[in-house]
Amino acid sequence: MNAELGQADAAPEPVLEATGVVKHFPVQRGIVVKRTVGHVQAVDGVDLKLYAGKTLGVVGESGCGKSTLAKLLVGLEPPTSGSIKVLGKEIGNLSSRRIRPVRRDIQLVFQDPYTSLNPRMTVGDIVGEPFEIHTDVIPRDKRAKEVKELLDMVGLSPDHVNRYPHQFSGGQRQRIGIARALALRPQVLVCDEPVSALDVSIQGQVINLLERLQEELGLAYVFIAHDLSVVRHIADEVAVMYLGKVVEHGTSAEIYDHPRHPYTQALLSAVPVPDPDLRGHREEIVLQGDVPSPINPPSGCRFRTRCWKATEKCAEEVPGLDVGDKGTHPTACFYAEERDVTHAVK
Amino acid sequence: MAENVRVVGDTLPGADLNAPLLEVDDLRVEFRVRGKRIPAVRGASFTLERGRTLAVVGESGSGKSVTSQAIMGILDTPPGYVTGGEVRLHGVDLLKQGEETRRTVRGNHIAIVFQDALSALNPLWSVGFQIGELYRVHRGTSRADARKRAIELLDLVGIPDAKNRVGHYPHQFSGGMRQRVMIAMALALDPEVLIADEPTTALDVTVQAQIMRLLKQIQDDRHMGLILITHDLGVVADVADEVAVMYAGEVVERASIHDAFKRPAHPYTKALLRAIPRVDTVGRELEVIPGLPPNPASLPSGCPFHPRCWAADPEKCSTEAPPYEEVAEDHRALCHFAKEVYRDER
Numbered sequence: 181m182n183a184e185l186g187q188a189d190a191a192p193e194p195v196l197e198a199t200g201v202v203k204h205f206p207v208q209r210g211i212v213v214k215r216t217v218g219h220v221q222a223v224d225g226v227d228l229k230l231y232a233g234k235t236l237g238v239v240g241e242s243g244c245g246k247s248t249l250a251k252l253l254v255g256l257e258p259p260t261s262g263s264i265k266v267l268g269k270e271i272g273n274l275s276s277r278r279i280r281p282v283r284r285d286i287q288l289v290f291q292d293p294y295t296s297l298n299p300r301m302t303v304g305d306i307v308g309e310p311f312e313i314h315t316d317v318i319p320r321d322k323r324a325k326e327v328k329e330l331l332d333m334v335g336l337s338p339d340h341v342n343r344y345p346h347q348f349s350g351g352q353r354q355r356i357g358i359a360r361a362l363a364l365r366p367q368v369l370v371c372d373e374p375v376s377a378l379d380v381s382i383q384g385q386v387i388n389l390l391e392r393l394q395e396e397l398g399l400a401y402v403f404i405a406h407d408l409s410v411v412r413h414i415a416d417e418v419a420v421m422y423l424g425k426v427v428e429h430g431t432s433a434e435i436y437d438h439p440r441h442p443y444t445q446a447l448l449s450a451v452p453v454p455d456p457d458l459r460g461h462r463e464e465i466v467l468q469g470d471v472p473s474p475i476n477p478p479s480g481c482r483f484r485t486r487c488w489k490a491t492e493k494c495a496e497e498v499p500g501l502d503v504g505d506k507g508t509h510p511t512a513c514f515y516a517e518e519r520d521v522t523h524a525v526k
Numbered sequence: 527m528a529e530n531v532r533v534v535g536d537t538l539p540g541a542d543l544n545a546p547l548l549e550v551d552d553l554r555v556e557f558r559v560r561g562k563r564i565p566a567v568r569g570a571s572f573t574l575e576r577g578r579t580l581a582v583v584g585e586s587g588s589g590k591s592v593t594s595q596a597i598m599g600i601l602d603t604p605p606g607y608v609t610g611g612e613v614r615l616h617g618v619d620l621l622k623q624g625e626e627t628r629r630t631v632r633g634n635h636i637a638i639v640f641q642d643a644l645s646a647l648n649p650l651w652s653v654g655f656q657i658g659e660l661y662r663v664h665r666g667t668s669r670a671d672a673r674k675r676a677i678e679l680l681d682l683v684g685i686p687d688a689k690n691r692v693g694h695y696p697h698q699f700s701g702g703m704r705q706r707v708m709i710a711m712a713l714a715l716d717p718e719v720l721i722a723d724e725p726t727t728a729l730d731v732t733v734q735a736q737i738m739r740l741l742k743q744i745q746d747d748r749h750m751g752l753i754l755i756t757h758d759l760g761v762v763a764d765v766a767d768e769v770a771v772m773y774a775g776e777v778v779e780r781a782s783i784h785d786a787f788k789r790p791a792h793p794y795t796k797a798l799l800r801a802i803p804r805v806d807t808v809g810r811e812l813e814v815i816p817g818l819p820p821n822p823a824s825l826p827s828g829c830p831f832h833p834r835c836w837a838a839d840p841e842k843c844s845t846e847a848p849p850y851e852e853v854a855e856d857h858r859a860l861c862h863f864a865k866e867v868y869r870d871e872r
Binding site: 207233241349351352379380381383384385387388389391406408409410412413414432436446447450451452453454455456457458459464466467470471522 | 731801802812
């Protein structure tokens, strides 16, 4: 993939790169004469880089813009501004027809396996549908065989091609969704909460499947989830989002063991740990209130309304996502400071 | 809120205050659908004392919500029928009481908080009216007084500006605030037992932490018994005193919180704990429970967990129903090999 010949040990190109991505949805009033009264600032300046074979976890609470980000990355929504490159090709400003060939390289796995599969189509038709759209990928007579191979790859019986989605359990349906996403042999899979609708015992099966596929096919994942323990298990790097912005970005160990942003610390401390011995022995940060509306986010730092460290400066200036003097990884806070919230304290 | 001293016998004739607060004994519930009988709860037993928290853990379809509905007496009949067992409150079997007594018990003695506050609240009435309704119907309070009480309760559950919020409608509240309204409603008549059915499943982690803290604090203040129904083992480890693990309609293990997590005696409990992604599973494959939870309409013979069990004896477990083995004081498991699993010898 390296265009520059003779530079074998040069830094590899990212398979997915987002720079300054912004998505604002207009809020409109009026039925006949529509006027725009504001904007939902769903994603507001996000930079990401993802390399082949790696997993980037994106965590945050509902309304932080992580699902909008997923749609932007696969080109389902055009960004308001900023650039998204898949394998070096810009997709941000392409028309829906021109975007189609690029989309082969980046596919989406949806959250809800109950609504993302058409109940009137057989599993074979669902998994084979990408070939109907991208007709030049595989000749028609070989498609049925390819669909069976895909089902086999995700751990479903190839004999089930003629069954309908309702005949499968939640975990099996999610496997069907994964098979469909893999049909065009993409390089990048964007998984939007792929296991949150599943029971614990089934979650593990799907996570193991995703990890196995990554190893076998060299896939890169953007793994969007609100379950921090799942993300820790699967991700190499983690971006923490709050109200449309990335507030902290680092390796899994940096984020989980050395969190520096107050929001990351609060988020981690709020996750209950399945160990009764840690009860009362962990630092507890209980945030006040709810996430503010993205239509009218707070000035300056967006987290300041719920932050215990906030000062006047936070209301006036927007903190940049910087490494800072003492830091190890980018954190968007003026008062970033490491604090251990996941381990037992005295 | 100073009426904590009250006479239980007034609303529950025959109550024996020396008996345990709530005893569920061999409860059986089945659904009758198109001439078929489908067992949903097949003999659930547990005891709840004042001031204690019992967590009922299980995956979807394990019968945990049906159990709580049967205790409350709000099972949809048809198709659901209680076919056996007892639910004793202060020694009085509720299942033998007439509808009038049961209605008095609901709210006054046992109250429930549902998972989905948006569908549990009536969208057409203000939250103040809905909370006040409890006082008007159960206590014959005047509208003005009921409204005053509603404000007190909203204040108690931490809704800011309760005086103005009391006239707002459910859709004007955020998810976490709506769940607080639900809790306020459940607390209105000062119940002795609070059943929380997945109270935080629909909420973000930071809000979940707020709600769990509120529930615990109210429980401590009022010395209530709390039944927490959940699939989140992290939440269980954080708040419960005792655990009942349900699988295929049965309580397969009952233990103190420490024993359940540190020395489980049922292979299912053990496997469930191992399936959670943890710090030490990073970079390794998750241990998963193979297969799927069984369909209640066609349960496997013998022990219903045997097809997925890592400890099963192919002959014994597929033919004989397992005994309820006592492995230690107040620690029982429904398994042929409970003792061996408990001692880590199998």
